[in-house]
Amino acid sequence: MTACIALVVIGPSQHMLDVILLSFMWAGLALAWNIAGGYAGLISLGHAAFFGIGAYTSSILTVKAGVTPWIGMWVGAVAAAVIGAILTLICARLRGPFFILSTLAAAEVVRIGALNWTSVTGGAEGLMILPTPSAMNMVFGSKTTYAMLMLIYMVVTYVVTKAIEGSRYGYYLFAIRDDEEAASAAGVNPLLARTGAMCTSAFLTAIGGSLFAQYFLFLDPTNVISPELSFQFALIPALGGLGTAIGPVLGAFVITPLSELLRSYFGGGAAGLHLAIYGAVLIIVMLYFPSGISGALMRHLTWKGDSAR
Amino acid sequence: MTVLLEVKNLTRIFGSLRAVNGVNFTIREGELVGLIGPNGAGKSTLYNLIAGAIRPTAGAIVLNGMEVTGWKPYRAAKAGVARTFQIPKPYRNLNVIDNVVVSALMHHRSVAEARAAAEGILVDFGLSDYLESPIGVLTVGLLKRLEVARAVALQPRLVLFDEIMAGLTPSEVRSMTSLVASLPGRGITVIWVEHVLYAIMNTVRRIMVMHRGQLIADDAPEKIAKDPTVIKAYFGEEMPVA
Amino acid sequence: MVAMTTIGQLVFSGLLIGSIYALMSMGLTLIFGVLRVVNFAHGEFLMFAMYGAWAFVTYTGFNAYVACLAVVPAMLLYGALIHWIIIRPGLNKPHLVVVFATMGLSILMQNLALLVFSADLFDVPPLNAGRSITIGPFYAKLELLIGFGVTLLATAVIHVVLKSTYLGKAIRATVQDGEAAQLMGIPVPRIFLITFSAGSALVGLSACVMIPLFSVFPSVGLNFVLIAFVVVVLGGMGSLEGALLGGICIGVVQSLSGYYVAPAYGQMFFFILFLLVMVFRPAGLMGRRGEATLGMLD
Numbered sequence: 144m145t146a147c148i149a150l151v152v153i154g155p156s157q158h159m160l161d162v163i164l165l166s167f168m169w170a171g172l173a174l175a176w177n178i179a180g181g182y183a184g185l186i187s188l189g190h191a192a193f194f195g196i197g198a199y200t201s202s203i204l205t206v207k208a209g210v211t212p213w214i215g216m217w218v219g220a221v222a223a224a225v226i227g228a229i230l231t232l233i234c235a236r237l238r239g240p241f242f243i244l245s246t247l248a249a250a251e252v253v254r255i256g257a258l259n260w261t262s263v264t265g266g267a268e269g270l271m272i273l274p275t276p277s278a279m280n281m282v283f284g285s286k287t288t289y290a291m292l293m294l295i296y297m298v299v300t301y302v303v304t305k306a307i308e309g310s311r312y313g314y315y316l317f318a319i320r321d322d323e324e325a326a327s328a329a330g331v332n333p334l335l336a337r338t339g340a341m342c343t344s345a346f347l348t349a350i351g352g353s354l355f356a357q358y359f360l361f362l363d364p365t366n367v368i369s370p371e372l373s374f375q376f377a378l379i380p381a382l383g384g385l386g387t388a389i390g391p392v393l394g395a396f397v398i399t400p401l402s403e404l405l406r407s408y409f410g411g412g413a414a415g416l417h418l419a420i421y422g423a424v425l426i427i428v429m430l431y432f433p434s435g436i437s438g439a440l441m442r443h444l445t446w447k448g449d450s451a452r
Numbered sequence: 453m454t455v456l457l458e459v460k461n462l463t464r465i466f467g468s469l470r471a472v473n474g475v476n477f478t479i480r481e482g483e484l485v486g487l488i489g490p491n492g493a494g495k496s497t498l499y500n501l502i503a504g505a506i507r508p509t510a511g512a513i514v515l516n517g518m519e520v521t522g523w524k525p526y527r528a529a530k531a532g533v534a535r536t537f538q539i540p541k542p543y544r545n546l547n548v549i550d551n552v553v554v555s556a557l558m559h560h561r562s563v564a565e566a567r568a569a570a571e572g573i574l575v576d577f578g579l580s581d582y583l584e585s586p587i588g589v590l591t592v593g594l595l596k597r598l599e600v601a602r603a604v605a606l607q608p609r610l611v612l613f614d615e616i617m618a619g620l621t622p623s624e625v626r627s628m629t630s631l632v633a634s635l636p637g638r639g640i641t642v643i644w645v646e647h648v649l650y651a652i653m654n655t656v657r658r659i660m661v662m663h664r665g666q667l668i669a670d671d672a673p674e675k676i677a678k679d680p681t682v683i684k685a686y687f688g689e690e691m692p693v694a
Numbered sequence: 695m696v697a698m699t700t701i702g703q704l705v706f707s708g709l710l711i712g713s714i715y716a717l718m719s720m721g722l723t724l725i726f727g728v729l730r731v732v733n734f735a736h737g738e739f740l741m742f743a744m745y746g747a748w749a750f751v752t753y754t755g756f757n758a759y760v761a762c763l764a765v766v767p768a769m770l771l772y773g774a775l776i777h778w779i780i781i782r783p784g785l786n787k788p789h790l791v792v793v794f795a796t797m798g799l800s801i802l803m804q805n806l807a808l809l810v811f812s813a814d815l816f817d818v819p820p821l822n823a824g825r826s827i828t829i830g831p832f833y834a835k836l837e838l839l840i841g842f843g844v845t846l847l848a849t850a851v852i853h854v855v856l857k858s859t860y861l862g863k864a865i866r867a868t869v870q871d872g873e874a875a876q877l878m879g880i881p882v883p884r885i886f887l888i889t890f891s892a893g894s895a896l897v898g899l900s901a902c903v904m905i906p907l908f909s910v911f912p913s914v915g916l917n918f919v920l921i922a923f924v925v926v927v928l929g930g931m932g933s934l935e936g937a938l939l940g941g942i943c944i945g946v947v948q949s950l951s952g953y954y955v956a957p958a959y960g961q962m963f964f965f966i967l968f969l970l971v972m973v974f975r976p977a978g979l980m981g982r983r984g985e986a987t988l989g990m991l992d
């Protein structure tokens with residue numbers, strides 16, 4: 144925690160600050176995804192839809208109705224949660240790859256919808272937010288402020304995650320994840336539990352989307368609701384360690400700077416090399432370290448039989 | 453003793469197979485009832501019906517005077533019906549005590565309370581050495597005990613045991629048997645499906661026998677052992693040796 | 695009358711393109727039916743094969759259909775390789791391992807292609823100088839008709855193999871119950887290898903049929919894999935006939951909605967179709983009831 148704040152305050156170059164800021168954001172987003180994917184076992188490859196709903200809702204409200212994003216982001220979050228609930232209900236009977244593919248399809252529906260609803264979203268041309276700094280409108284001149292904002296986001300999602308982990312609701316999520324039939328027989332209502340997890344996850348992801356919109360100041364469906372982005376939402380927690388609170392954070396802090404590094408090293412000369420390496424690393428990690436970085440670390444530190452919940 | 457469970461004309465058909473065919477019986481509070489029958493008799497289907505895992509094609513299930521026919525499993529659990537699974541289904545990513553905590557949470561609001569209760573049950577069941585162990589280290593016998601512990605942690609009125617003795621050593625069978633026999637004393641009524649006959653024949657006072665979806669006998673163990681219909685079901689017709 | 699011919703033409707075109715979608719998806723459905731894994735890199739397999747076909751055509755001058763002779767065996771071997779190093783180790787682990795590993799493979803393959811071929815679109819010259827030929831009241835490009843023919847032929851061949859040969863029966867047994875199959879002496883691991891390789895070879899075949907119709911570029915796989923998933927799910931995972939039926943449905947839906955509604959929304963339509971199928975008949979048109987609710991046999 145203190146290290147993070149120190150990072151931000153000391154924060155050398157603007158570029159470094161960028162990376163740190165994005166790491167915080169991705170940590171928050173990864174934690175949010177993990178509530179559904181790691182804790183409840185609902186592996187979603189469509190989370191970019193929630194991100195986009197959050198980003199677009201708060202931005203549209205700002206640009207078209209002059210509503211400050213400080214309020215707008217909650218509206219977006221609620222919208223995302225509602226969509227998340229609907230999705231879970233639609234996919235109530237689906238398991239495994241059927242569920243995963245449905246999330247993909249649903250996200251594509253949202254993306255294409257956003258792309259074509261040009262009157263509201265600006266379509267492919269995108270939506271731009273005026274860059275005039277104003278604390279009221281959540282536009283800041285200094286990157287450090289944005290970094291602090293993202294840091295708060297990360298801390299909040301971490302706190303929420305930990306709270307769920309230790310609560311009776313958390314136990315119920317792990318139970319339906321590990322064996323839904325046994326959990327039902329133990330009195331857990333699977334549909335209610337899954338819906339709650341997906342809604343919470345969607346809510347938090349959408350907030351992240353709104354914050355991102357305020358930072359980047361430009362949105363377009365191809366970049367904000369893309370399958371590639373959705374994959375990222377799932378890959379970072381997977382690499383870091385599903386089902387733990389620290390895993391997604393580790394994943395974000397490893398992947399974000401790493402991809403930045405690879406991009407600047409190789410990006411110019413050999414476009415795609417950094418991603419190729421990323422892909423290869425992912426394969427190796429998934430096959431040989433399925434509990435991710437956090438799992439591998441835990442084994443090294445040999446903590447007594449602690450369940451990697 | 454008051455009536456706890458009534459099963460009336462319960463039927464479940466799969467395609468052309470009458471897995472459970474017009475089964476009727478009544479279970480009173482505090483009873484310890486065995487349920488036996490050859491493979492394919494419909495015992496597991498009967499359990500699935502009572503526990504809510506599948507819906508009956510016809511008939512009714514009444515628990516404590518309440519119609520619970522067709523209830524989902526989690527509702528049945530909340531109403532006081534617990535069950536074990538023939539092949540244990542533990543939560544593989546949780547450790548032993550957490551497995552029981554999930555069940556204990558039904559009657560304990562806080563996680564701390566549930567944990568304490570879970571620990572108590574596990575100690576009773578002789579699993580105190582394994583509280584924080586991951587599931588992977590448990591042997592079959594211990595896994596089955598865990599299944600029973602999880603069921604008991606629900607503080608049920610009625611528990612349905614499904615072949616909890618299979619794969620156990622004789623001494624494990626003995627300790628499990630005394631565990632089960634102690635349950636009515638704790639206020640838990642037991643229906644017990646079992647193939648390891650010597651375990652239940654001497655413990656229970658009433659045995660129901662199922663064959664081809666129907667209840668063919670419902671009596672004391674001594675009478676069941678001599679019942680020609682039961683013997684025929686298990687061993688087939690007697691062949692005259694010329 | 696004019697409207698009728700338009701609808702007729704649209705349905706006809708949809709049928710043809712749909713059959714090609716079906717061919718592209720058959721490998722995926724076979725692999726799922728037998729191995730119970732979803733290869734998220736399926737689109738990239740197609741992309742690699744399309745590059746292969748393009749290279750063959752560009753450097754030998756023969757047309758794309760001759761390219762089959764090189765591309766199909768190459769994909770067979772490639773499939774075997776990937777099965778060996780990625781799929782096989784992931785089989786006994788929780789299914790999300792294979793999901794993420796194949797996603798990683800997809801990223802790796804896409805970017806390797808980007809490195810080698812750059813992001814430019816590559817094409818092969820069309821047959822018949824791009825003109826369409828007439829079949830009764832309808833017209834269609836020659837490549838589409840050939841594609842349709844190849845699909846039917848491939849489906850028939852695979853159908854015969856599955857029904858009549860020992861290998862086919864072994865595969866069907868493995869689909870129904872892998873454990874029982876193994877107990878019966880069927881070398882299930884080898885069946886897995888053969889199926890995955892054959893599925894990849896099928897992708898190779900469809901690439902050759904598709905390169906005259908579509909350009910290839912590194913991320914072309916993503917468009918097609920989504921279509922393939924929809925086809926497979928619609929038709930029923932593991933069902934060959936389902937894939938054919940599903941592909942044709944998708945083709946027709948896309949064709950009709952692309953004309954009557956905006957083309958962009960056309961894509962959205964079949965995702966909505968997908969979700970509808972998921973709600974009402976998740977096992978697909980030809981799948982076995984309840985299959986989707988069992989999900990993966992963990």
